[in-house]
Amino acid sequence: MNTAATNQTGLPAPxxxxxYAEAAQTAExxxxxxxxNASVIATLAEDLRRNPPPFVATCARGSSDHAATYAKYLFETQLGIVTASASPSVGSVYEAKxxxxxALYLVISQSGKSPDLLRNAEAAREAGARVVALVNVEDSPLAQLAHTVVPLHAGPERSVAATKSYLSSLSAILQLAANWKNQAPLLDALDVLPDSLRAAWQADWSPLTEGLVDAHNLFVLGRGLGLAAAQEAALKFKETCGLHAEAYSSAEVKHGPMALVGPGFPVLCFAQPDETEAGMLALAKEFRARGAEVWVSSAHGELPLVKASHxxxxxxxxxxxxxxxxxxxxxxRxxxxDVPPHLNKVTETV
Structure with missing residues (x-):
């Protein structure tokens, strides 16, 4: 960081x-x-096709657990494999077998050091699961426990707020799913994703930045494959902006939380370009009719969504x-x- 480039508040320039620097590296x-990872993913995918697991269990915390949400919807919609999140506490605190x-037991971690994830990975291995670690630190304790290691290759990440390591977790999951399915157009989508990420980094989302300067809380909505994005966004609002945000499925928000949405209430909608898009756009329209302040990320929304190849x-x-x-x-605000209060880069829970 260029410490010389600061404003009168002592904060760095954007x-x-x-x-900023680390997120900008994501495409590369x-x-x-x-x-x-082409070789390790191809080998793993071939074995999964030859010996399909009865189900997939994911184990992760924080942003990595949001990546696990993405894995759930991707594996279930593209592969028809039931995928569920395993609570780390069940193994580490309750010690329940x-x-x-x-099963395919997918553990996602940036550091590969958290004691609860290590205990669950070890227990899963002892229970007969195939443990696959998506981890940024290749020589971490988690990597040593796994049957297969899929490195994230995100490189050093010094900002407490994870960016490129989160997106590289999603891309690793996408590469695995595409090779496991072994069909176009999902495989073809891998080839153009880096260029699409470069374009996405240049997208003008300034209306969101301007609109939330004085906000105190908001909802972030997604659905299906887009729910993981909503979860990640809500977390980042809290840790980087001191802004209380809650993530909901656009379906689940109707079961009670939407009673809070009225005049001036901020809502950020991630309209996923698939079968869920129409419902999200209809919900955004309904909230606007109530006087809520709504921003929509879509091909035609206030926040432009770069066209995805898939x-x-x-x-x-x-x-x-x-x-x-x-x-x-x-x-x-x-x-x-880079330095949210009370937080550390590596969180080790038990």
């Missing part, structure tokens, strides 16, 4: 934060990841555009996005 990270014989790529493009906008928003 282009000089670590968060993904291109490198796809190339370097799980019936995982033959709907499965859209959540990555959405978040890439979002990261640039929230970096600017944090600074406008007087926060340094």
């Amino acid at each position: 282009h000089d934060t670590l968060m 990270v993904v291109a490198t990841q796809f190339a370097r 799980q019936k995982l014989e033959g 709907p499965a790529c859209a959540p990555l493009l959405t978040i890439q555009s979002f990261y640039r906008a929230i970096n600017a928003l944090a600074l406008r 007087g926060h340094n996005p």
Whole structure:
């Protein structure tokens, strides 16, 4: 970070934060990841086709758990494989044994050091699951426990707020799903994703930045493949901007939370370009009719969504555009996005 480039508040300029610099690297990270992981992913995918697991279990915390949400919807919609999130506490705190014989156990972590994830990975292995680690630190304890390691290749990430490591988790999941399915157009989508991410980084989401400078809370809505993007965005609002945000499925928000939406209430909608899009756009229209302040990320919304070569790529493009906008928003609200209060880069839970 260029510490000389600061404003009168002592905060860096938007282009000089670590968060900005690291998020801007995502396209190159993904291109490198796809190339370097081609062999390990092809081998893993071939074995999964030959010996399909009865189900997939994911285990992760924080942003990595949002990546697991993406894995759920991607594996279930593209592969028809039931995918569920395993609570780390069940294994690490309750020490309850799980019936995982033959399952694919996908552990996602940037550091690969958190004790609860390590205990669950070890327990899953003992229970007969195939443990696959998506991890940025290739020589981490988690990598040593796994049957197969899929490196994220995100490189060092010094900003506390994860950006490129989160998106490289999504791209690793996408590469695995595409090779496991082994069909176009999902495989073809991998080739153009880095260029699409470059375009997404240049998208103008300034209406969101301007509109939330004085906000106190908001809803972030997604659905299906786009729910993971909503979850990640809500977390980033909290940790980088001091802004209370809650993520909901556009279906679940109707079961109670929408009672809060009225005049002036901020709502951010991620319209996924698939079968869920029409419902999200209809909900945004309904909230606007109530007087809510609504921003929509879509091909025709206030927040432009770069056209995805496949709907499965859209959540990555959405978040890439979002990261640039929230970096600017944090600074406008007087926060340094690189050093959120009370947080550390590596969180080790038990």
